[in-house]
Structures are given as C-alpha cells and as structure tokens.
Amino acid sequence: MTTLPLRALNRALMDRQFLLRRTDRTPLEVIERLVALQAQEPNWAYVGLWSRIHAFTQSELTALLEDRQVVRSALLRSTQHLAAADDFRRLRPLLQPVLGRTAGSPHFTRNSSGLDAASLVAEGLGLLAGGTLPRKELARRLAERHPGRDGRILAGQVELCTPLAHGATTGAWGSWGNRSAVSVTPAEVWLGQPMATAATATATKDSAKELIRRYLAAFGPAGVKDVQAWCGLTRLREVIADMRAELRRYSGPDGRELIDLADAELPDPETLAPVRLLPAFDNALLGHADRTRIISDEDRKWVMPGQAQVRPTFLVDGWVHGTWSLDAGTLRLTPFRPLCATDRAALEQEANRLLQFVGGSVVSYSDPVAAQSS
Structure with a gap:
C-alpha cells in the first residue's frame, strides 16, 4: 500500500478544491x-x-x-x-x-x-x-x-x-x-419538485455510496472518520467496505488507511501552490476530521477558537499561514509567523484583488502576537 506524505495530501486537496x-x-x-x-x-x-x-x-x-x-x-x-x-x-x-x-x-x-x-x-x-x-x-x-x-x-x-x-x-x-x-x-x-425518498435500506445505502464518491472527488484521499466528520453521518465504515472494489487504498502519514476513487489522479507534491484568501467556514478547512493536511494543530486554535467559529484564513504554499478580516473597507492580514518578501508580495497582490471584489480600499497588517492573545 502506497504511503502518502502530508504534502501529497495537501496538494490533492488544493487541486480538487480548485485552489492550485x-x-x-x-x-x-x-x-x-x-x-x-x-x-x-x-x-x-x-x-x-x-x-x-x-x-x-x-x-x-x-x-x-x-x-x-x-x-x-x-x-x-x-x-x-x-x-x-x-x-x-x-x-x-x-x-x-x-x-x-x-x-x-x-x-x-x-x-x-x-x-x-x-x-x-x-x-x-x-x-x-x-x-x-x-x-x-x-x-x-x-x-x-x-x-x-x-x-x-x-x-x-x-x-x-x-x-x-x-x-x-x-x-x-x-x-x-x-x-x-x-x-x-x-x-x-x-x-417545484418533491424531495427524493429512499424507500428501502438498499436505496439509502446506494445514496450513501454516491455521497462518498462525491466527497472523495472533492476532498480525497481521506479516511472513514474524515467522511463522517464532513457530513455528520455515522456507521459509514460498512458502506465503504462494500465499495472496496471501486476504491483505491493508501496509507496516510500516521499509518491510518485512506481511500480514494480508483481513477482519481494525484498532483505532483512539489506543484507550487499560490497564495489564496479563504472565507470564514471554508469547505477546505472543514472537510476532514484530521485537518493537518491544510492547517497545523498549533495554528488551528487561532482559526477555530470555538465550535461555532472558523475565521477567514489565507494560505501560503497550501497551508493556513494566518487570518484576515474586513472592517470599514480595510482588509487586515494577521500572519501567524513572519513572511518572506516573495510571499508577502504575493499575499498583498491577492488581498488587493479581493478588495476589488468586496469593495474595500486598504490592506493592512495586524500584530500576530496581539491578535493571538486577544
């Protein structure tokens, strides 16, 4: 079974989320x-x-x-x-x-x-x-x-x-x-149409299989717990076991089993990932139980300080590197650690493009230490 490093999982997620x-x-x-x-x-x-x-x-x-x-x-x-x-x-x-x-x-x-x-x-x-x-x-x-x-x-x-x-x-x-x-x-x-109905247990299971396929196309490779955390359904292990013939198996960085669509391609882990600004509660951050493929456990507490809060973030090289906010036309960036000159320039360019979309006027920076202690 092929073992996928964290960077490979990151690039797969970026690719399937249209973030590469x-x-x-x-x-x-x-x-x-x-x-x-x-x-x-x-x-x-x-x-x-x-x-x-x-x-x-x-x-x-x-x-x-x-x-x-x-x-x-x-x-x-x-x-x-x-x-x-x-x-x-x-x-x-x-x-x-x-x-x-x-x-x-x-x-x-x-x-x-x-x-x-x-x-x-x-x-x-x-x-x-x-x-x-x-x-x-x-x-x-x-x-x-x-x-x-x-x-x-x-x-x-x-x-x-x-x-x-x-x-x-x-x-x-x-x-x-x-x-x-x-x-x-x-x-x-x-x-103007009735809601679909699942009249039998078999029909319900078939619907669950289709949901899993759709999930993997957007978030895979992933584990059973990842699928369940994303949709909220439980007892999907039995459903996935019934799909073995149509899925490819991998081993994750921690040794746990990951599944993916058999025909899904994985991008080169060394593919460059551009700076991206993501909204609050973005799908890419909430699609897995183990979110280390996009955000470190250390940084997660600043982005998700409570169950009902997921702050807007920006990505550098595919991973969350800070948060941002918009107030009275000012887009404020809060990096979690220093940025090199190249990344800082790319971030400011993307932030200015977003300002044109949301109707703001100024990009500024917050003190990371002050932001994290507030």
Missing part, C-alpha cells in the same frame, strides 16, 4: 463539484467562489439563487449550505437523521419539552401555508401559540426537522453578518 489554479467552470459546476458550499454568512460563499473561479462576479451566484438552481438551507452538519437544487433534493433526505439529532439536542428539547416534534413541524408548515415567511415572523407566531417558550428556538427546530429553503435575498450578496432578512419556504414548494 482557478477554474473556468461555471459557479454551478463548482458548487456541484464541492457537493455543497458552506454559507453560514451569505457573503462568505461568494468569496469562496471568487477564490476558485476565474473572473467570478457576485451577479453569477445571485442569479443562480434567484432562478432557484441553487438552494440555501440547513444541510451538512446541520449548518447552512448552498447546494445545486437537484443535489439538495437528494441529499437532504439522506442527511435528515443528522439534522434530526441536532433538533433533539438539549438546546432545542429544553425549550420544547412536552411538545410532540411531529406536531410542531406540522404546526410550522401550517403557518407557512405553502408560502414564504420571514424566519422571525414564523418564530413570533409559534411563540404566540406556545407562551413561555422561545419562538426562535421553536422555528429553528422546525427548520431542522423538515426541509425549508431560504429566499433568494437571504443568500444574496449583502451586508456582512446580516441574518435578519432570512425567509423560509417549504423546499418542495420552492423547488
């Missing part, structure tokens, strides 16, 4: 390749596509949302993602057990104690009446029906238990950090 070189594929094709694009904050998805696609413009993704070719909704790991409409129809039912577990966590059940989950979903869908409501209005109406309970948490539980699509303006380019405009519609109404 920008692609000429369409935004829809890139979203399909990545399976789903993290979209906790609407603007971050636009930056993620800008980092991967030649000459990408905001209007291209906005048009896909308005035409309902791309859907924003809760998906992988119960968080907000963008997915191609047909992918969402097929993936959301497969991933529903993951979202259901989240809906059954204490954060939700403490608030809905004594309420039947199925009845709550039916009530929420009844309030939507096959149409669209602002999420805060759905929350208000649920709170009216259940005095003493937090309507926002009830609305969140409904959204986890049944597929609701976010309105086009919800996912469109706009103010950073603005979540107040979220509107929800039953997904089948929004898409």
Whole structure:
C-alpha cells in the first residue's frame, strides 16, 4: 500500500478544491463539484467562489439563487449550505437523521419539552401555508401559540426537522453578518419538485455510496472518520467496505488507511501552490476530521477558537499561514509567523484583488502576537 506524505495530501486537496489554479467552470459546476458550499454568512460563499473561479462576479451566484438552481438551507452538519437544487433534493433526505439529532439536542428539547416534534413541524408548515415567511415572523407566531417558550428556538427546530429553503435575498450578496432578512419556504414548494425518498435500506445505502464518491472527488484521499466528520453521518465504515472494489487504498502519514476513487489522479507534491484568501467556514478547512493536511494543530486554535467559529484564513504554499478580516473597507492580514518578501508580495497582490471584489480600499497588517492573545 502506497504511503502518502502530508504534502501529497495537501496538494490533492488544493487541486480538487480548485485552489492550485482557478477554474473556468461555471459557479454551478463548482458548487456541484464541492457537493455543497458552506454559507453560514451569505457573503462568505461568494468569496469562496471568487477564490476558485476565474473572473467570478457576485451577479453569477445571485442569479443562480434567484432562478432557484441553487438552494440555501440547513444541510451538512446541520449548518447552512448552498447546494445545486437537484443535489439538495437528494441529499437532504439522506442527511435528515443528522439534522434530526441536532433538533433533539438539549438546546432545542429544553425549550420544547412536552411538545410532540411531529406536531410542531406540522404546526410550522401550517403557518407557512405553502408560502414564504420571514424566519422571525414564523418564530413570533409559534411563540404566540406556545407562551413561555422561545419562538426562535421553536422555528429553528422546525427548520431542522423538515426541509425549508431560504429566499433568494437571504443568500444574496449583502451586508456582512446580516441574518435578519432570512425567509423560509417549504423546499418542495420552492423547488417545484418533491424531495427524493429512499424507500428501502438498499436505496439509502446506494445514496450513501454516491455521497462518498462525491466527497472523495472533492476532498480525497481521506479516511472513514474524515467522511463522517464532513457530513455528520455515522456507521459509514460498512458502506465503504462494500465499495472496496471501486476504491483505491493508501496509507496516510500516521499509518491510518485512506481511500480514494480508483481513477482519481494525484498532483505532483512539489506543484507550487499560490497564495489564496479563504472565507470564514471554508469547505477546505472543514472537510476532514484530521485537518493537518491544510492547517497545523498549533495554528488551528487561532482559526477555530470555538465550535461555532472558523475565521477567514489565507494560505501560503497550501497551508493556513494566518487570518484576515474586513472592517470599514480595510482588509487586515494577521500572519501567524513572519513572511518572506516573495510571499508577502504575493499575499498583498491577492488581498488587493479581493478588495476589488468586496469593495474595500486598504490592506493592512495586524500584530500576530496581539491578535493571538486577544
């Protein structure tokens, strides 16, 4: 069995994520390749596509949302993602057990104690009446029906238990950090098509196999735990064992088994990796349980200080080398260690290109020590 060094895994990830070189594929094709694009904050998805696609413009993704070719909704790991409409129809039912577990966590059940989950979903869908409501209005109406309970948490539980699509303006380019405009519609109404159903255990297993193939095409080679961490599903080892004949096996730097598509090519580990600026919650950082192929354990604590936070980062030679932020038109770079003159010049060039995309005006640096101790 071939052993892959860390650098080989890094270059494979960079290549499959379109981070070794920008692609000429369409935004829809890139979203399909990545399976789903993290979209906790609407603007971050636009930056993620800008980092991967030649000459990408905001209007291209906005048009896909308005035409309902791309859907924003809760998906992988119960968080907000963008997915191609047909992918969402097929993936959301497969991933529903993951979202259901989240809906059954204490954060939700403490608030809905004594309420039947199925009845709550039916009530929420009844309030939507096959149409669209602002999420805060759905929350208000649920709170009216259940005095003493937090309507926002009830609305969140409904959204986890049944597929609701976010309105086009919800996912469109706009103010950073603005979540107040979220509107929800039953997904089948929004898409004009029913959600896919897995009528048998065999059909569910076949859907899981297809998801694993899609994952490996975008994130492989990877281990079983990596796939599970990415999608939230468990017990995939049996499914992968059933796919042995169509997969190639490797050994990772730590000796654990990695799998990949049999026909997937690996780039030369010595391929140069350009500087890239990635948005918060970028797919490339969240696609594995073991993230050392893109970020060291030492640096990870500065990028992911809590479970609900993944800061925007920049890559130098394929690895996270620092974070960045945007405030009042200033793009502030915070390197974790000194940069050589060549890397610093490349970083500033890429940062200035991003400023043109987001509408900023100034690139500056923060003191790494001060940033890490704050």
